[in-house]
Amino acid sequence: MKKRFLFAGALGLMLSFNASAQDATAMKYASTITAADLEKHLSILASDEMEGRDTGAKGQKMAAEYLANFYSGLGLKGPVDGSYFQKFNLSSVSYPNISLTVGKQKLVNNEDFIFIGDADMTKVAKTDLVFLGLANEENLKKVDVKGKLVGLWAVGSRAQTVVPEVMNAGAAGIVIVTMEGQANFDRMANWYKSLSTRGRLGFEQPTKQEPIFLVSTEKMGALFETPVEILKEAAKNNPESIKSQKVSYQVKKQNKPVPTENVLAFLEGTDKKEEVLVISSHYDHTGIDSQGRINNGADDDGSGTVSVMEIAEAFATAAKDGFKPKRSILFLNVTGEEKGLLGSEYYSNNPIFPLENTVNNINIDMVGRIDYEYQDAENQDYIYVIGSEMLSSHLKVINEYNNITYTNLILDYRYDAEDDPNRFYYRSDHYNFAKHNIPVIFFFNGVHDDYHQHTDTVDKIEFPLMTKRAKLIFHTAWDLANREQRTPVDGTNTRLDR
Template sequence: MKKRVLIASVLGLFLAIKGQAQDATALKYAATITAQDLERHLTYIASDELEGRDTGEKGQKLAAEYLANFYKDLGLKGPVEGSYFQKFNLSSVSYPEVNLTVGKQKLVQNEDFIFIGDANMSRLKRTDLVFLGLANEENLKKVDVKDKLVGLWAIGSRAQTVVPEVMQAGAAGIVIVTMEGQANFDRMANWYKSLSGKGRLGFEQPTKQEPIFLVSSEKMSTLFQTPVEILKEAAKNNPESIPSQKVSYLVKKQNKVVPTENVMAFLEGTDKKEEVLVISSHYDHVGINSKGEINNGADDDGSGTVAVMEIAEAFAMAAKDGFRPRRSILFLNVTGEEKGLLGSEYYSNHPIFPLENTVNNINIDMVGRIDYEYQDAENQEYIYVIGSEMLSSHLKVINEYNNITYTNLILDYRYDAEDDPNRFYYRSDHYNFAKHNIPVIFFFNGVHDDYHQPTDTVDKIEFPLMTKRTKLIFHTAWDLANRENRTPVDGTNNRGER
């Protein structure tokens, strides 16, 4: 740690001595990034015609064509054997029939329980529902879980962290509580209900016979006919004291292939062309909700998508005028982010350019709005910066230098903490580059009332501020693409798995 601080300090001192000398060439092409152009592109990308750009759907395809045609007009290359599309298939998994009956209570899906597991059964299974409480070794010695449906009291935990050990102990399935309060559960149940007709998108995988049912703490109390407070105590000390219940359940699964595509354009560099800078955004959104309302996704992530377009245009114009970058640049608009960072995961597993030659990823996800934290601030010219100093001691300093030199935004690092409860670091596409030890920097404006709502529309975008943010990203990219040495990987990825 001391070494990294020293390196950053020396680099900072160097930049201070160098002074805030503006690069006239960079300034010239940054000036091509305008609020008018951003608004023009976003007005189409976030229009009703594109129906919320849901992955694999018509609107996502229209957006992909718009992006590809734009890059073609700029003279940028399609790097996938001449194409701008990296095509791949996802699997849409749905469960047309999920039944759960405990005792004489027949539970209703997305009201009494949410199905979050995976299974495909030919017939109804009957067994016991036993209470294990905490999924630890001591409790597993007290409760026989083999071939049983197991009740877990995992308040504050994530299902995937507590399920494996119980399934490995022989459980047939799990009924789990991860949150207190019926209201919290109801919000999640309503969200699952709105998605019930769409299926879960992901990469095709063998079926795991892991039926997992999420319930509220109150519902778990009802199922075991035991007050919540008693269940809480039993979960820690004596789970065997809670009487088991008779249970039956059935899960039927259906798979559908969903073709989709990442969109990318390539600008070859000069003397360092084997090294590649990736500038990314996701162009998908969440489509149409259960009420038939379009989620236009102007900020999320129409704003990042058109920012990448404008940055690409600035670099392309510079190249045409003889100012080609030293390093190559891949402009990457990924699909499937809203379904679990799927497009960037596919790219990182099937890279067009070797990952060892990928020097940095600059990721742009929501840069058009003002969030809760700044809505009443006197100075609202800010941007959140995430991940910039984890893997390289230089990247954060380079970005700060370009901000001081050109844009003078407030660079806010509050969401860059390892223990950020929002987990924003894990929720956008830079993650799939950082996990391969590629230094990343993620630009983000924070959340607001319109996040993932039909009200995330173009008329609410702060275009002058968005323009300034996009210019900062361009200047940082220009610097990274043209400096003598690539940013060193002298840090450790300490963020772990999603």
């Protein structure tokens, strides 16, 4: 507590002298970050030609080449044995044949149910579908789940938190409901339908025989021929009162390798060159949807990627003029974020520079738009800041100081709460640095109607505001790269489980 008060006082002192504390050199190179340049690069990366930059697809490869050529033109080094590409293989898993029949109801994949588990079966399994409701010890005493397909009522829960206990109790598989409303289910079903043609990407893993079928609340009621309200009550108190159903199902699996790559550019520092600041974004997006529409991903995360490019240009220009940073800087554009933070996971598990020498990660994911919260605000000069005070007591203070000194944005911390229901902290690439106890700061503009839609296009980007946000990030990075002491790791990571 005493340390917190000391830093609050230090911040107040720094802010009171902000006018005289402006660094003319930093301001000179921050001015190279322009709305025109951001728009020029984004108009290419988020064009239809890039086909939505889906991981492993042609458009993602084209985007990677564009980034590498840009960094080469700046004179930045390719740190992967002379290359800008950190290449690796992902595994594309698809399930070309999935069948599920309950009683006389033959269900349709990605319409009546979504397959969210993993399995590879040589023949059709036949058993009972029993209703367990809540996955707790009391209900497991009331319902025999061994060898059965088990109905779980888990509205508001994440499947991965409730499935293991039931599978460990001997269940053959699970039919689960996790969300209210048919519309929510239908949106997810459409997304899975778009994945069905190209598979789910991830790192290759042994097959788990865990057939798990996600259904809507309404469909769960239909499967058990019971009104939804009765199922809700039975889930809590008397799941054994719900009659079981005969069920048959089969899942067949295919697996193929998908080559992809992170893009890395390196600027070596001077007297503290062994220490590395990582500035990251993900340059992939979700490709082409099931209706053939291109998801350009202008905000998500074309905006973050071109911000990294402009920040890299500012540092490279300064270096050419004789103002190299004390610490080294790695500009890291990762792939596979939309598939589960895969590119940053690969880098953090296979770092080009030792993680113990990585002082901070600044992650930029969606900084080009105005969200629901600010769309009607009088002052729309804001940015959400996430994760900045969890691992280091200094990082938030440094960012706030640079903001009040140079950019005067509203720094909004509402999504930094540990109980944030949106779980934004867990949904971008800084997570894979923080889990290794590297202090992180994540910049984010919030969500809008075009999030993950084909309507996330360049014409909707707020380039003047995006420029101001990029300049704040540059100033914070300049400070972190040049200050005498690296930010201490004096906090505890309380958010390890995604």
